[in-house]
Amino acid sequence: MAWLNQTKVLPYLVGVSVFCFLITSSFHAYQLTQFFANSFLFHDADYIGISDVLLSFAKGYGFQSHYYSENVNGSYLNHHFAPGMGFLSPFVKWIPNRYGLAVGVFLSYQLTTILWLTWAYFVSQKSKQSIDLKFLVIWVVLTNQLYLYRIGSSYHFEILVVLLGCFFFYQWEKCKTLIVEGENKFTKQLFLLGLFLILFLMQKEDIGFYLCLFFLPVFLTSLYQVYRRNRENRYVTGSIQLKVFSLFGILLVTVLYLGFVFFLFPILNGSHSIFGWSHVLRQEYHSSFKQVTGISQSIQIYLELLMSMGLGIVQLVPELLGISLIYLTHVISTRPWHHEVYSYYSYSLLPFLLYSGILWLKSKKQISLPIVYLILACLFWKNSMDQNFPLEAKTNTNWYDPKVQSEVIEDLPHANGILLTEAGKVSSNITNQSKEQIVFSQYNLSFSINDKVILYPLEQLQNGNQICNESNICYVVLAPEFTDTILWPKKRILDTIDVSKTWNQQKIWQGKQIEVWALSK
Secondary structure, three states: OOHHHHHHHHHHHHHHHHHHHHHHHHHHHHHHHHHHHOOOOOHHHHOOOOHHHHHHOOOOOOOOEEEOOOOEEHHHHHHOOHHHHHHHHHHHHHOOOOOOOHHHHHHHHHHHHHHHHHHHHHHHHOOOOOHHHHHHHHHHHHHHHHHHHHHOOOOOOOHHHHHHHHHHHHHHHHHHHHHHOOOOOOOHHHHHHHHHHHHHHOOOOOOOHHHHHHHHHHHHHHHHHHHHHHOOOOOOOHHHHHHHHHHHHHHHHHHHHHHHHHHHHHEEEOOOOHHHHHHHOOOOHHHHOOOOOOOHHHHHHHHHHHHOOOHHHHHHHHHHHHHHHHHHHHHHOOOHHHHOOHHHHHHOOOOHHHHHHHHHHHHOOOOOOOHHHHHHHHHHHHHHHHOOOOOOOOOOOOOHHHHHHHHHHHHHHHHHHHHHHHHHHHHOOHOOOOOOOEEOOOOOOHHOOOOOOOOEHHHHHHHHHHHHHHEEEEEEEOOOOOOOOOOOOHHHHHHHHHHHHHOOOEEHHHHOOOOOEEEOO
């Protein structure tokens, strides 16, 4: 298109591409969120649990969690040390009916894609008089990034890892440029680098480990350059020394941060236990969960990961080695989703894959048009083979008995109305004005329960005496017939409610499927 006037046409094409990406991804996000909500697939353990933590943070209670702690209202940071997830808390606070996390995650997904693409665009246009074929590859793979989509559509906070990774690596490249040019602003930029490094590490407790693995080959390569120059009696330039020093500083800060997270924090927090990160990797699951069972499949996933960023990064040896070291943690892992790099588990690799793509774009390595066609053909072939790219916003699969599900949908407005009525009775009592309503809810009903209440998972009834200590009445909402026969069989639900037999139980409403119980002392 207008080959003789490429640089003038390209900005408009990229702008139209970004606009189309925003429109289509927003529409898809709306459809997908509605589908999950209406199909009762937002289970407690992830979506509701993370929303609960973020809402607690927004209220000023810290990372208090009702879902991820054996103790009542324990800290989520004992489960995952991810204080950076607080960036999503405004969405959870401002957007009603528990949709805040979905909005925050998908907006972060869109922003992440646009920022990486914008960085790639400006890199390609620097001192270029024509369209860079490498940029065409990066442009297409970013807006069709399977692994980035997986993080976005998983409704998990790990999307922030890729977002903050963009800021950190951008600042690192800026510092490298200043080192070469020898400008005086390096101290200020070094401070910003440290800031973005800490923000990057704060997104998940194991990011520092992956960062060390990625930078280790780069650091050793730089040391080897210094050694070779000394051996050849050649002058080691200040820029090389400063780069090695900066890399060492990044690794040192990262190691110190890991020491705090895995050793010091548990002691300060009173748990006196070390995060079992390696234990989690080796945790065994039932064989039915495992999809990747052989070396050939692991190699295939590795090649697909490289393909997802255009294959050009294979020309960058240190970075390729770093990514390979990170991928080895997936290979040795016995966790099925981590092993096959599925859902949000690609967060450990994706920032480094995207950054390596930027480095390939900045390099002097060339690529021909037939290779571009080959790479993009492989990319689209791989994406077309994935049945979950994109996820379908409707399915013929019945997750539950259709009759039972329709009756639950019919009951929900009445159950929420009962809870609001009961809350009104409590607030009319002057002595109980400051007390909030506590509701224990079944795993697949939690998303649909009135968001004005304090929500607990049903299994926390075993700690009911402690939880309801400051409230005269707690409530239980459940539907014993509306459950997964393997994951949460009816007997498990009934056994859980039996735990509360020490309380005065009163069934205050019975619908076609849903029951509302009041528990009082």
